[in-house]
Amino acid sequence: MGKKSAGGGNLPEGSLSTGEERARLVREMFDRIAGRYELLNLIMTAGLNRVWNRGAVRATALRPGGRALDLACGAGALTRDLAKKVGPNGYVLGMDFSAEMLKAAKTRPLPNVEYRLGDATNLEGVESGSFDAATIAYGARNIPNLDTLFAEMARVTRPGGRVVCLEIARPKGRLSATFYGIWFDRVVPWLGAKVSGDAWAYSYLPESVKAFVAPDELAEIMRRNGLQNVTWRPNAGGIVTLHVGTKPG
Ligand SMILES: C[S@@+](CC[C@H](N)C(=O)[O-])C[C@H]1O[C@@H](n2cnc3c(N)ncnc32)[C@H](O)[C@@H]1O
Incomplete structure (x- = not known):
């Protein structure tokens, strides 16, 4: 049996694992839900996404006047937090391959933020070593080629700069795993369908x-793509993980 697709048809089994087709489906999906995405995120995490984003910002070690690249920036939640951190003399570039998510991001413009349409695994046109930090929040899990993603993130980060990845994970503890099973496998699909219509x-x-x-494998992928001192920590009992690596000086 295939899985129900966005258009009501069936997706062939395993289609999530195929590169270009998967990228197209993911992009079209985010285009469709862009208008409701941030509201749903807030509801589904009971506002904790803001706390997790603040942790990601701290992990960047950015200072006022710094430069950050936020990949798969979506409607710009983390991008705006990064912008606040670097302040008026800093600069944040938010990049996403969904035009509709970027349109949503641009409804809340900031003077030190620029948004650009682009693929996180192909940062052609972004100069090597030109950012103090590169971030990705809830984007990596949508990207089939994680080696290319982290190699690119490491390339555009300056020596001594940070690469930060915030992502949803499957918790190990019994209590969190039970909560996760009920929340993510049942409530989220139901609530998401109701509110987004998708x-x-x-x-x-x-x-x-x-x-x-x-999480350990993700840390290893970061290491083998040019990052050092890679660490990760669980948030909310392991439902979300924060990975941090440093570009060697
Ligand atoms: C779950 S949303 C996260 C958005 C945002 N980072 C946040 O924290 O709310 C995932 C985003 O990743 C983007 N995305 C997925 N694959 C991408 C790729 N290869 N290049 C650029 N953006 C991508 C989607 O368009 C979507 O906006």
Whole structure:
């Protein structure tokens, strides 16, 4: 049996693992849900996404006047937090491959933020070493080629700068795993379908988490792509993980 697709048809089994087709489906899905994305995020995390984003900003070690690249920036939640951190003399570039998500981001413009349409795995045109930090929040799990992603993030970060990845994970503890099972596998798809009108998008969410690499493996991918001192820590009992690496000086 295939999975229900956005258009009501069936997706062939395993389609989430194929590169270009998966990228197209993901992009179209985010285009469709862009208008409701941030509201749903806030509801589904009970506002904790703001706390997790603040942790990601701290992990960048950015200072006022710094430069950050926020990949898969979506409607700009983390981008805006980074912009606040670097202040008026700093600069943040938010990049996403969904035009509709960027349109949503641009409804809340900031003078030190620029948004650009682009693929996180191909940062052609972004100068090597030109950012103090590169971030990705809830984007990595949508990207099939994690080696290319982190190699590019490491390339555009200056020596001594940070690469930060915030992502949803499957918790190990019994209590968090039970909560996760009820919340992500049942409530999220139901609530997401109701509020966004897109059942497939919010069934894809738990599926993409299940298909994603384990936190230790993600750390290893970061290391083998040019980052050092890679560490990760769980948030909210392991439902979200924060990975941080440093570009060697
Ligand atoms: C779950 S949203 C996260 C948005 C935002 N970072 C946040 O924290 O709210 C994932 C985003 O990743 C983007 N995305 C997925 N794959 C991408 C890729 N290869 N290049 C650029 N953006 C991508 C999607 O368009 C979507 O906006």
